[in-house]
Amino acid sequence: MKREMTKAEENGKAEIFILKPYNHKQLANFYGVCWVTFQKWVKRHEEEIGKKTGHFYSIKQVLVIFKIFGMPKSFRVSLSEVEEMFKAA
Numbered sequence: 001m002k003r004e005m006t007k008a009e010e011n012g013k014a015e016i017f018i019l020k021p022y023n024h025k026q027l028a029n030f031y032g033v034c035w036v037t038f039q040k041w042v043k044r045h046e047e048e049i050g051k052k053t054g055h056f057y058s059i060k061q062v063l064v065i066f067k068i069f070g071m072p073k074s075f076r077v078s079l080s081e082v083e084e085m086f087k088a089a
Contacts, residue, residue: 017075019085021056030072059086
């Protein structure tokens with residue numbers, strides 16, 4: 001259940017964004033913060049996001065995280081485009 005979209009990189013090169021389960025470290029990297037900081041952010045919204053399964057947040061949880069914290073600035077996709085990718089899966 002993976003979907004791809006273009007992601008902008010700081011050096012201007014296009015990269016593929018894949019909507020899939022992600023762990024704390026990966027999501028923290030998207031937002032440009034350390035994973036400890038990201039964990040604190042998520043803890044405040046744990047009721048909305050839910051507990052992760054193993055080390056990963058499900059695709060639904062990743063969408064909720066994007067809704068709460070906004071799309072990472074490095075992505076050239078909007079939240080509505082990501083939601084469309086999810087619906088198409």
